[in-house]
Amino acid sequence: MSLLRLEDITKRYPGVTALDAVGLELAAGSVHGLIGENGAGKSTLLRILAGAERPDAGQVLLDGVPVTLVAPRQALDRGITVIYQELTLVPELGADANVFLGMEPARGLALDRRAMRERARETLASLGLPLADPGIPVKRLSIAQQQLVELARALVRQARVIALDEPTATLTQTEVTHLFGQIARLRDRGAGIIFVSHRLDEVRQIADEITVLRDGAAVWHGPARDVDDAGLIRLMVGRDVEYLRQPPAGPAAATPRLEVIGLTREPGFRDVSFTVRPGEIVALAGLVGAGRTEVARCLAGADRWTAGRVRLAGRDYRPRGPRDGIRRGLVYLPEDRKRDGLILGFTVGANTTLPVLRRFTRLGVVRAPAERHAAEEVVERIQLRPPDLDRVTRTLSGGNQQKVVLAKWLLADAEVLIVDEPTRGVDVGTKIELHRQIRALANHGKAVLVISSEMPEVLALADRIVVMREGRVAGELPAGEATAERIMALAVAA
């Protein structure tokens, strides 16, 4: 008898069937991979499992017994923990307090803080996160570490079913390896793990069985060893897609457009130097926390550097704010599009024109037809589907939101684009499309700097790869010589 069994789970929203009689079986001591494009229904399924959403039909059986999960509390009490991609920690609270959130050990009326600290320390250490001070606010931990805090939370709750939604989306290769080690340990202790990811190689590596969702239906289910990436992609999208390298149309110009010379901002990064030429895509590779985003933010004018200098199109460049960057033709597409990239309450149109609103303004008044015309053009160019300018950005899928971010900066017509994790949490089809867009930019003579933690993406996109390690440049590789192994060697070598 399986640990968890989902039978004919159906969920309808107005106008759309998110899940259509989906079944899934999870054995104790196994990992079940769940894959599908954005909007295939993975998140909805997890939300039902977490008790955050009620199915319209079907049932959930735990140990063969039907259970009702109508509140998150009920799922937790039955040993089901869902760890969402957007982590649900309280940033200001300590790691220990987060681990025990909602089930604090108490002596009488008072919290037993010492027990909390010690048990949190032990649990986190067992997950390979030894913290000198378990009371450290989790906002000071890296994303990978925060994830382990979430996992520790599942452990102290003695969760038997643990579902992880895109846990590796923000992790570097070593962090992924570490996480997989922990997942394997939990599995060996008899837990059932549901593993949701866009990274097919990872799913095949960790999962015993795989279920593929497409448009709310489970279209395939079977042992992981029976399929390869190409087969899975075919199942997911219902067509053949290749994760092709996007080659440059021609050689890049000789003179660099962006020259970074000895750039330093303690404690984030030190003595970072590289160049980007027009028509070239340079990838900034490295582990999360290597200082790549920090460099990008400084270049964008969002933060200040303390030493070194930058030359932009041959002239000195020292932005006092993002406005200066935009004015000089350098734009930054941030890593976290919801937090930094978009105004979710705005329409698609208003988001795309925000940085260049001045262009459509006469005497302070926005000329709506001109604005609309420009937005229509750029939305067409990035092939947003549907190309609805009046739709509120919040209601778009992650991939479409990322396209809107791209559209916005395309419209800004910048000469240098810094793209931070452009395809994070985006399905394969959209990912390939975004790659094409980025390559098209370079082919139009833009200088593009891509930050990515996903090795295949770096290899597919970059003409040159600058690898960072612990705040410094560890080395540089031309695309011809780069392999995943060589990049990784630079990123982690002692």
Added chain:
Amino acid sequence: MRAWIGRYGVGLALLLLTAIAAATVPGFFTRENLTTVLLHVSINAILALGMTFVIVAAGIDLSVGSVLGLAGVLAAATLTSGPLLQAVGVGGAVAAALVVGLGTGVGVGAVNGAVTAWFGVAPFMVTLAAMTIARGAARLFTGGVPIGFPATGDPQFAAKVAALDALHELGGGRLPVPGLPRGFPVPALVMLLLAVLAAFVLTRTRFGRYVYAVGGNEEAARLAGVPIRAVKLAVYAIAGACAGLAGILLVGQLRSGGPDAGLLYELNAIAAAVIGGASLFGGIGTAWGALVGALMIGVLNNALDLLGVQSFWQEIVKGGIILLAVLFDVWTKRGAQRA
């Protein structure tokens, strides 16, 4: 459906309330009484329009009531200053009073905005301090008693009364309108013109777009090159300007400037903006909403007045309406997110 109700609900609620009042309250649905309602809400609506800019930019301004008071007493003092009247006459004094009143509002507002924007202090605290300081300054300046109306035996008694009468044309005047025997009150006209202006600025100008952007997601707006600090400074200056204007109108209406004028008006202004759909989290709110919110409060007060309901009960009812408006807001938003 929910989204549609969310957009037009407040307007419908106002129509509904008006219809109910018209059907059940004797003397409510007359031209004369409806004009009175407009006059009575004008001060609050003007404050609420300014407040809407601040709230949409994810701020709050607790100081507008006190700024109204301070601007009023300074304007009244300017208007009835003997030397000034002698030098520039009644017309000049009225102009100077307008400049002083509006300048006070813009000045205090700009300081509020600057401290909020450059030092990153929570606007609640900054404007709470400004509220206390402005009220204290108004009381200090006047010695705690209303100023403006000259004492009998004042050597410039006639000139000062003339100046007050001139400003009264603005604050208490009526424009002849056919069908309205007593005419249309000037402050109500000012309110309507200001609402049109505010709606235009918020929806049609680049600055307006920036206000929504700052309130919707400040960091994203900053990275998109929106001048965050300038926008913040401007919205508080606008709220201050509205408070200054309201102070001047009140002085004109009453022919004197009282140090306690506008006490707690900031709360009514916030209430009107929120009833009109503005979100205290920022990014959401309209000028029309603020106007409609102020009218809701006004119609309610007026109808309850006519029914002879105690003013204490009116407060309780107003509080209930605010709560309903906020619950309604949550309900429509939840629907919008599901869709």
